[in-house]
Amino acid sequence: MSRLVVISNRVADPRKPAAGGLAVALGESLQQSGGLWFGWSGTVVEGGPSGEGELHRQQAGKVTLATIDLSREDHDSYYLGYSNDVLWPVFHNRLDLAHFDAGFIGGYRRVNQLFARKLLPLLKPDDVIWVHDYHLIPLAAELRAMGCRQRIGFFLHIPLPPQIIMAAIPQHEWLVRSLFAYDLIGLQSHQDREHFDRYVVDEAHGTAQAGDMYQAYGQSVRCSAFPIGIDVDEFMELTHAKEAQEMCQTMRREYSQRRLMIGIDRLDYSKGIPHRVRAFRELLAHYPENRRSATLIQIASPTRETVDAYGDIRRELESLCGAINGDYGELDWMPVRYIHRMVARKRVPGLCRAAAVGLVTPLRDGMNLVAKEYVAAQDPADPGVLVLSRFAGAAEQLKEALLVNPYDTHGTAEVMQQALQMPLEERRHRHQKLLQRIREHDVHWWRSAFLAALAETVQVTD
Structure with missing residues (x-):
């Protein structure tokens, strides 16, 4: 059995009741494979860019929890800035609340590169990688640039906006191009997938193919709806x-x-x-x-x-x-x-x-x-x-x-x-x-359906 590696902005101990249904559901697969859960520690250290943030590890049963600290500068530009002052309002159709500060994207890219650099040595050749949410959209592209060839899936927990709203982000093409480094993109609803379809066809001048496959930027990716549930x-x-x-x-x-x-x-x-x-x-x-x-x-x-x-x-x-x-x-x-x-x-x-x-x-x-x-x-x-x-x-x-x-x-x-x-x-x-x-369609169905689809998706690196 391949090991599951979960990457998210924040990490939760799946054994704790306060972790919630999502952490418990992911924890089931992580425990089965002796998996790894990687993300930000929640700690902000004062100073300049993280560079080489300190890596912390602890065991939660068979699950390894690996986290890194962020500097104040990185946290403010990656998390408060680009993630929550650009992506969050735009993806929720609130362009009036977005702050397109040119400095935010630098921190966003820098932290995703930091995540990739710290994660890469922890990976095994047959790992299956599952990246979660808008904080980490470019992570697969950063991992691929460093030579990662493992199967990588991405799930967006928030809505994907219509093409015309997405195009308001100054770096929207880079953002969507980054998604094509994944093998599978999971979205919450069929409407979200329709928004992705329209962007790829009309904005990226790509093509929609059979089996929820899309081709653009010289790459292919599968994109499907996997509505998340509860336990x-x-x-x-x-x-x-x-x-x-x-x-x-x-x-x-x-x-x-x-x-x-x-x-x-x-x-x-x-x-x-x-x-x-x-x-x-x-x-x-x-x-x-x-x-x-x-x-x-x-x-x-x-x-x-x-x-x-x-x-x-x-x-x-x-x-x-x-x-x-x-x-x-x-x-x-x-x-x-x-x-x-x-x-x-x-x-x-x-x-x-x-x-x-x-x-x-x-x-x-x-x-x-x-x-x-x-x-x-x-x-x-x-x-x-x-x-x-x-x-x-x-x-x-x-x-x-x-x-x-x-x-x-x-x-x-x-x-x-x-x-x-x-x-x-x-x-x-x-x-x-x-x-x-x-x-x-409970949370267990969601997890199983996504991982099964990822397992059967033809890898973009093949």
């Missing part, structure tokens, strides 16, 4: 565990006279949280029977708080929630409960189970696993209703959810009302179908 059984076990049950009982006791609607997100401009809160205000304004009845609990965990755009959205959200509570609240009823902090993973299933409506309404998202977690947490005898943005990758699979356009405030409010009024029989039917879908 359904693991999340259901969490739902029935003590912490989740206590959370569910507490919420139902404290809100015994209310219908709970819940949103669980990182405080990110891609999640559409202010749009969701405005739609809830519209619900209260146009369907007054929900006053003193419906309560929105919005959890927005902190993220990248040093970036101006995140401070702006936090202030906007706090103002919106305060205005709604001021306009509609009563002494014994607060319409919106806004929580700006992390909620322990063990409690999340309890929150989901207690909510009559789950609101997952991003403006753009690669997949959004909260939607699938909400479905898995429900009581099949009396399930809640999932309201899902059509712009989340999950919408391609979860067709029995109530799909909304989060930019349409009034339309989203109407769908919220439909969810609150949905008869039990219809709720059960929709939930049964949704549960079937997330079971068919």
Whole structure:
């Protein structure tokens, strides 16, 4: 059996419960092959460019965890700069928030070269390499330039934008050309693959061939959709565990006279949280029977708080929630409960189970696993209703959810009302179908399908 080598920006110990379903799923294959997981240590050291960053190794069962430190300069240009101030906003269709600083790309290239240089001596001839996400798009090209001939796959966890949006990146051709150094590119949705198709054909003047193969820049690559899932059984076990049950009982006791609607997100401009809160205000304004009845609990965990755009959205959200509570609240009823902090993973299933409506309404998202977690947490005898943005990758699979356009405030409010009024029989039917879908394409299917496709893909280096 070939050894699996996983490369990602951050590394997780797959044995720890806090690692989450993705780390556990990858950990299964890593443990089978005695694999290697390589990435940034999370440590930033003061000084100039990393050059030869220090390599750290530790064992996690049969898995070797190998990490390197980054200098302040590299971290700021590679991670904060190019990855999160260029690629993140552009790939989420927010050109207005992108900062095309000419200095960022130098750090991005430098760190990918550093990763390649430190990883190469650790590789074995028959390793299978799996690179993850937008931080490391050019890694395969750097490895190939250093003589690496192993099979290399890449999975993009965030959405791939349309051709015209992608072309706004000053170095977009170099970025897409770098992808052709991989043997297999995995994307979250068929729409993402269509965006790749259009770029290759119309922008790179390449060709789409049989078997999801594409040719451009004198190279070939296979590109397919592999929608990521969750570990359904693991999340259901969490739902029935003590912490989740206590959370569910507490919420139902404290809100015994209310219908709970819940949103669980990182405080990110891609999640559409202010749009969701405005739609809830519209619900209260146009369907007054929900006053003193419906309560929105919005959890927005902190993220990248040093970036101006995140401070702006936090202030906007706090103002919106305060205005709604001021306009509609009563002494014994607060319409919106806004929580700006992390909620322990063990409690999340309890929150989901207690909510009559789950609101997952991003403006753009690669997949959004909260939607699938909400479905898995429900009581099949009396399930809640999932309201899902059509712009989340999950919408391609979860067709029995109530799909909304989060930019349409009034339309989203109407769908919220439909969810609150949905008869039990219809709720059960929709939930049964949704549960079937997330079971068919869970995180284990995703891992196996990608690795099987990588194994059968003709290598670009052959």
